[in-house]
Amino acid sequence: MSAYGNQPDYFAQNQESSFNFEMPPQQDFQQELNFQSFDSKSAVSGNIYESNPYLNPTVPYSGDVYGGSGQEVRDYNAPGGEFEDEPPLLEELGINPEFIVQKTLTVLNPFHTPEVAALQDTDLAGPLVFCLAFGGFLLLSGKVHFSYIYGIGVLGCLSMWALLSLMSAQGVTIGTVVTVLGYCLLPMVGLSGVNVILSLQGYIGIVLTSVAILWCSLSASKLFVTALAMDHQQPLVLYPCALLYGVFALITIF
Numbered sequence: 001m002s003a004y005g006n007q008p009d010y011f012a013q014n015q016e017s018s019f020n021f022e023m024p025p026q027q028d029f030q031q032e033l034n035f036q037s038f039d040s041k042s043a044v045s046g047n048i049y050e051s052n053p054y055l056n057p058t059v060p061y062s063g064d065v066y067g068g069s070g071q072e073v074r075d076y077n078a079p080g081g082e083f084e085d086e087p088p089l090l091e092e093l094g095i096n097p098e099f100i101v102q103k104t105l106t107v108l109n110p111f112h113t114p115e116v117a118a119l120q121d122t123d124l125a126g127p128l129v130f131c132l133a134f135g136g137f138l139l140l141s142g143k144v145h146f147s148y149i150y151g152i153g154v155l156g157c158l159s160m161w162a163l164l165s166l167m168s169a170q171g172v173t174i175g176t177v178v179t180v181l182g183y184c185l186l187p188m189v190g191l192s193g194v195n196v197i198l199s200l201q202g203y204i205g206i207v208l209t210s211v212a213i214l215w216c217s218l219s220a221s222k223l224f225v226t227a228l229a230m231d232h233q234q235p236l237v238l239y240p241c242a243l244l245y246g247v248f249a250l251i252t253i254f
Contacts, residue, residue, distance in 0.1 A: 102114050104186065106223065107186045110215065119176070127181070134188060138195075159244075168230055170228060181220060184216045184223065184241075185248070191249065194208060213249050
């Protein structure tokens with residue numbers, strides 16, 4: 001205990017030490033602060049844009065600013081731009097709406113003679129839409145027959161192509177066969193739509209089915225004879241077309 005008693009009292013020494021809390025003289029803070037004025041408008045309109053052309057929105061983009069060829073960017077939306085010289089999108093895709101309307105009206109009126117150029121135009125958009133509509137109406141009536149539609153359609157197109165290649169002197173392409181048979185499926189699409197509302201298993205159904213088969217066959221044979229210049233051969237083409245559309249009719253009824 002005596003050892004601790006001989007040590008100096010540091011707390012007492014710290015209390016005796018004095019701290020200076022006086023503020024510095026006020027004359028140091030009385031010096032005038034000189035703030036320079038800065039005109040933002042003059043800087044933006046003048047020196048900054050003149051020294052750095054990248055920041056000037058009034059200067060059009062050109063290749064020489066960025067080290068390019070020195071030619072200004074062409075405005076594609078302006079008159080005479082590059083977009084005006086490009087063909088329409090449907091023409092680039094090979095779709096001619098005028099020919100589609102002509103072929104559809106020809107199917108609706110089997111006694112109308114269409115243009116040969118419209119028939120020789122290979123168009124798969126219309127047949128695909130009619131096949132999907134045909135399968136959709138059958139689906140609404142509780143029949144899932146998409147595989148039957150595509151299977152019978154492919155087999156029927158190949159059979160008709162082989163038959164018409166033997167009958168026609170100038171030959172026929174498979175695209176023309178698919179286009180004609182697909183467009184002439186339109187009356188059968190209407191028959192499947194009627195099947196959603198009422199049943200075709202009766203006298204009324206037999207009459208409507210016979211009319212639809214005759215309508216499709218007459219339209220298809222008319223288009224084939226006109227496109228392939230087959231004079232006096234429409235009855236020969238009408239029979240195999242009736243067999244093909246008769247199978248589609250059986251799918252619709254049963």
